[in-house]
Amino acid sequence: MFFYNLRLALLSLRRNPALSALMIGAIAVGIGASMTMFTVYYLMSADPIPQKSAHLYRVQLDNWDPDKPYAPPDKAPEQMTYRDAVSLMKQGPAPLSNAMFRSFTVAQPSDKNKSPFPVRVRVTYRNFFPMFDTPFEYGGAWGKSDDAEAHQVVVLSNETNERLFGGENSVGKSVKLYHRYFKVVGVLKPWRPTPRYYDLTATAFAKPDDVYVPLSLTAPLQIQPGGIMSCWKSNGSDFQSLLNSECVWLQFWVQLDTPTQVAAYKSFLDDYVREQKKLGRFQRPLNNHLRNVMQWLDYEHVVASDNSILLGLAFMFLAVCLVNMMGLLLAKFLGRAAQSGVRRALGASRAMIFYQHLVEVAVIGFCGGLAGLALTWLGLRLVSGLYRNYEGLTQLDPTLAGIAIGIALVAALVAGIYPAWRICRTSVAMHLKTQ
Amino acid sequence: MRPILSALLRNKTGAVLVVIQIAITLAIVVNALFIVNQRLALIGRPTGMDEANIFSLYSFGFTSNFRAGPTIQQDLRTLRGLPGVIDATPINLVPMSSSGSDLTLTAQRGENVPGVDAGIYDVDEHGLNALGLKLIAGRNFTHQEVDYVDPEKDYTPPVVIVTQGLAKALFPNGGALGKTLYWGGKKPSRIVGIVKRFYGNDYSGHIGWSILLPDVTTAKQIAYVVRAQPGQRDRLMPKVEKMLGQSNRDRTIMQMSAMSKTIAGHYREDRAMAVILIVVIALLIAVTALGIFGLAVFNVNRRRKQIGIRRALGARRVDIIGYFMTESWLMTTIGVVIGSALAVGLNYWLVMHYAVPRLAWYYVPAGIGLLWVLGAVAVLMPALRAASIPPAVATRTV
């Protein structure tokens, strides 16, 4: 019966090609708009590291101005001072913790024929790599002694290795950064967590950095921070004053695997701040926070309100398309009530008539879904071109394609149920006399 | 009117669906148009700079041989000497770019004095001319006032130039020119000039609250803003990049960008929102219009006989057209009445959750007008077709 109904549906669609195109077009446009926005929203709010997002915590301490909160009403700074970050690295009871910041320099390839180029630098402890599950193509993270003794070692992103060494295994070779030679110890595989949860400053969807160097080099090389720095207290202009200042510019993360560890770390933070209060720092009330990855993304409003508005409007748009389609279906079905009357007279039950029309609606929904998928692809190209760093947010994967077809089918069926029901309820005898 | 109403009531569901569609369409269109206009107004604000003719670039020294002071002076000589260049200035950061530096200023000396955050821009005496800023009071910096400052040293300029916006924020009672402001309530600087407008960055405070300092920081990184004669910008940009790049191998030239492009980048998200919403509005209007059109075509076909009878009984073509137009107008009107309430409700929800401003009242009547026109246009063709149905249809049986 399904294939019979399918054939009837196709016949019916062919009979009014303009009307069929209108209905398929309506649902396709609705799906295209809503799926474009949904894809962006879905990828924006995605868990960038599902295997351990619940165990990675961003640490916030409130070292801000006693007279004025960092941000109203009573928010603690997102980032941390250099001195606190280094202290927490030394003293904190976490299985894994990491302090880091962003910098900027020029990479000078040892090959003189290649010209120097600017690179974004992540200045970090070696813990960055195991903590954030970075995949290595060659080599690995630098060793503990490199951190302790401030060795000039570097991990390259896949792209940077491509640019510097043509993609070959460059472990053991060297590159000039901050006008000094750095030895390559590892090369990452292509890696792009979206959102870039571990450092959301600037934009949440930017690519990871180009090179990674030990944070212990900050003081000896006077590595200038290149990300966002916020200060509330004036300090001297020389580099050492900056390191000792109350300016915040480092991101601090810990990995805590059990509730006990979380509780222990929380009380450690409170003790640390109380200790610092005795030294005259941290004059605001205790305001320390541990937020895991998803809590952090939420706290930082990674999904911009524009995206929420667009998602809402897009689904309202889909609703309009469905109401539109429902009207057209109703008109179409009622327009051929006589045919259904004949079928009923010839022995079709109501259920069969209902089924026949539902198959037709499903065919429209399926075609609309396919066309909608194509429009979604176009829509995502448009969105990707309009925003910066949205490449990671505009990828249609099979799951999303499935969702699109699914929504189209469900939407079409929702729009079609009433017209199909109406047509199977009409009186049989009414339409059999001369039309 | 009465027969139309009763005909509508007989095909209740179809009419209700059109009404719902028009109502939601109005709600979306009104709110989307409102947001679009908000964003376009934001994007269209003048920055106070000669946006069309200036461009900017960074010089970044990366070898141990690099000497900032002499390099900057050499670069400035090169830039100012180029034919087609009106003026050039060193600057700490490019205005309207994604980088910015802000500090807190106060009108009185002292700790805990409430202050305003302003965007900091270090320029020399060519700054005003190179940026194309309009001085409305006081004077420009003199050559003698401009210091070349070691980044490791503390520095407070004796004189500054502020924007009118910042002047008002600091000294609401006016008379800012000649007054002294304080950096974080401590070190003083005297205001010697006021520019009408200069948009720098909006990381804190207000995008129009900017302050100009007469100094050049001799750091590894320095930006230049170059103002070209009208029409010369695009020719000069690659030339400047090449010349400066070749003149000194201890640094690299980066982020060469026309100011108009930098500004576009600043408003990228607002423009994206506006573009997406315009696309949504256009598609929505198309879908709704085609929906009304499709239904009208159907109704005309279904009522062929009825129309023929009316024609046979003496209805003129214009009566038939009027009939369908009135029917559509009636549905549109009921739709927009409901839609107005929906539009206001949707705006209220956006205001509550997403810091969208309250809807300006005239958007609702504008949207209603739009949908009236839309309804009329969509139904015109089917109505004309109905009018061309011959009266003879009445006497045909099938």
Added chain:
Amino acid sequence: MLDMTHINKVYRTDLVETRALRDFSLHVEEGEFVAVTGPSGSGKTTFLNVTGLLETFEQGEYRLDGKDVSRLNDNERSRIRNEKIGFIFQSFNLIPDLDVFDNVDVPLRYRGLRAAERTRRIEQALEVVGLASRTKHLPSQLSGGQQQRVAIARALAGEPRLLLADEPTGNVDSLMAREILQLISGINEYGTTIIMVTHDPEMARYAHRNVHIMDGQVTELEPADVHLAARQQPIGAPDGRSL
């Protein structure tokens, strides 16, 4: 075959109440060919709709083929229509999108027959009505008489026990009308019970028996012998006759 006793059928709208059938009783033997006549609005069509299980009624009893079908639900009535009853309409009621073959196929589809069996029946039915060569034509490509023959084939393919014809010759010319009546009579000879509604006394003469309906009631049953005489007339030349 068919037994109706004291059936009442009322149509109600907000303003009027029409009693379409009033205490209506009728008995039809298996294998009979009954013509139902009556003026417009007499209840002919309602009678046919009730007989064909297209409409329900308020009071009375209706037995079809020995089974009480008065109070069946919609599904059960659909099944009986499908399996036991064939319809022929004045306006043919072919489905315009479907070709001749597929039109005849419609009732068979709802019976759930296998493809081979359906094809066999369709071909056979079209053979009987003489349209075996036109299976791929659409209704719009056929003349009125041909369309009605397709409709007859559609009714035949289901191998019904009871064939209901509603003014089957109303929309075709007189020559074609006679051909169609011959076809229907032929079907009757193979044992199918036929009830035909018509307002044309000429056509009614092909039946064994005439039932006249007036104001929702059977008013007269004409003597069977007249009709038997009519049946003995050579088929194809009923023109010259008059009552």
